[in-house]
Amino acid sequence: MSHLFYQTSQRRPLLDQARGVYMWDVDGKRYLDGSSGAMVCNIGHSNPNVLDAMRRQMEKSTFGYRLHFETEASEQLAARTAALCPEGMNKVFFVSGGSEAVESAIKLARQHALAIGQAGRWRVISRSPSYHGCTLGALAVTGYTPLTDPFAPMMREMPKIPAPRAYLDGLDPTDPATGAHYAAMLETEILAQGPGSVLAFIVEPIGGASTGALVPPVGYMQAVQEICRRYGVLLILDEVMTGAGRTGRFLGLEHWNLSPDIVVLSKGFAAGYVPLGAIAARDDLVGAVLEGGGFLHGFTYAGNPLACAAGGAVIDEIARLDLVQNAAVMGAALRHRLDALMTRHPIIGDVRGQGLLLAFELMADPVTKAPLPSALNAHQRLVDIAYEMGLIVYSRRTRDGVEGDHIMVCPPLIVTEAHLDEIADTLDAALTRLA
Numbered sequence: 001m002s003h004l005f006y007q008t009s010q011r012r013p014l015l016d017q018a019r020g021v022y023m024w025d026v027d028g029k030r031y032l033d034g035s036s037g038a039m040v041c042n043i044g045h046s047n048p049n050v051l052d053a054m055r056r057q058m059e060k061s062t063f064g065y066r067l068h069f070e071t072e073a074s075e076q077l078a079a080r081t082a083a084l085c086p087e088g089m090n091k092v093f094f095v096s097g098g099s100e101a102v103e104s105a106i107k108l109a110r111q112h113a114l115a116i117g118q119a120g121r122w123r124v125i126s127r128s129p130s131y132h133g134c135t136l137g138a139l140a141v142t143g144y145t146p147l148t149d150p151f152a153p154m155m156r157e158m159p160k161i162p163a164p165r166a167y168l169d170g171l172d173p174t175d176p177a178t179g180a181h182y183a184a185m186l187e188t189e190i191l192a193q194g195p196g197s198v199l200a201f202i203v204e205p206i207g208g209a210s211t212g213a214l215v216p217p218v219g220y221m222q223a224v225q226e227i228c229r230r231y232g233v234l235l236i237l238d239e240v241m242t243g244a245g246r247t248g249r250f251l252g253l254e255h256w257n258l259s260p261d262i263v264v265l266s267k268g269f270a271a272g273y274v275p276l277g278a279i280a281a282r283d284d285l286v287g288a289v290l291e292g293g294g295f296l297h298g299f300t301y302a303g304n305p306l307a308c309a310a311g312g313a314v315i316d317e318i319a320r321l322d323l324v325q326n327a328a329v330m331g332a333a334l335r336h337r338l339d340a341l342m343t344r345h346p347i348i349g350d351v352r353g354q355g356l357l358l359a360f361e362l363m364a365d366p367v368t369k370a371p372l373p374s375a376l377n378a379h380q381r382l383v384d385i386a387y388e389m390g391l392i393v394y395s396r397r398t399r400d401g402v403e404g405d406h407i408m409v410c411p412p413l414i415v416t417e418a419h420l421d422e423i424a425d426t427l428d429a430a431l432t433r434l435a
């Protein structure tokens, strides 16, 4: 009997070891980590250089409370993070995960509004579907009713606009009119809410699990940035999943040269070695908050030296192994294999993504894009079959009309062509068994 509990009563085998892209359970069964956990382990498991950096830090100190000490590890990681962000975003605040980082971004935005005399701004617009975390603030901006409904009475309702799912709406994502069409929904919502009440728009540059690696239509991201600017609404880019090289650029925003106000990082940022998240924000924004009395927010483990040492070593390894470029090259090669699977398995209705943030969607009809009934639980069945065959892929709980049956195929950025063959062959066999 286990005393542990997570979301469901489903139990998984005990993990014994993990190296590179592979994991072994205590019975010696090997799994290829085809989703990097939950799109976390970007540099693969048990990287010796990261372990060394962590060991060196542990021998120096494992904890220094931020009100008592700065640490070299946190100073250095902050400087390196700022250098990887757009010009003028030189202020970095550390936390221990993605939800904490989203909470921090929202609260920083709110305090900024107060500091500049715009106390009426509090609404944070986000998209549906979307996922920004499970704590109550992050959940309030999450557009996914199966997760939010039970807690609705405990949260302030935040406005949502539709995610730009052009493939479902029969629109061409390469047509600039499509991007403009979805971006206009943001402007309409800002006007409906009253521009003076809108604090921020939070968005993933490329969608994560909730939309199944949704790449926005041409012009969309630039247009939403422009709309935010026009109405004095802060642009928060949630790069928890897209950051740290996953999409073939270090940050997703680089695909469009965006200049957000706040960037949110976690997952691949410390690649699963330790819990770590961060927000990077514009200097003037943080300056106003600090001059206005300080940021009324902070977690005990913030800036933990061990976490920051691991984060710094992860950035080193991403650079040393050229993993951003490998994500772009291997991402294109994996995409090619997923497209080939779609021609063989009519249950696959769409393949999408960027770099190694890739997904395919199971559908009842690939032509009309009709979804499968959620009662079939097809995505989970496929995940379970693949797991039994030694391949880990990731999907999310679906509900009719809210989300589709997406399977995220997002291996560590260290993958080779041989790993991609193993992933594609196993998925091929698993899809055949599912049919």
Ligand code: PLP
Pocket (backbone or CB within 6 Å): 038, 097, 098, 099, 100, 102, 131, 132, 133, 134, 204, 208, 209, 238, 239, 240, 241, 266, 267
């Ligand atoms: N934001 C995005 C885009 C995510 O994908 C996630 C997690 O999946 C989160 C925030 C929340 O991160 P965490 O689970 O580390 O709290």
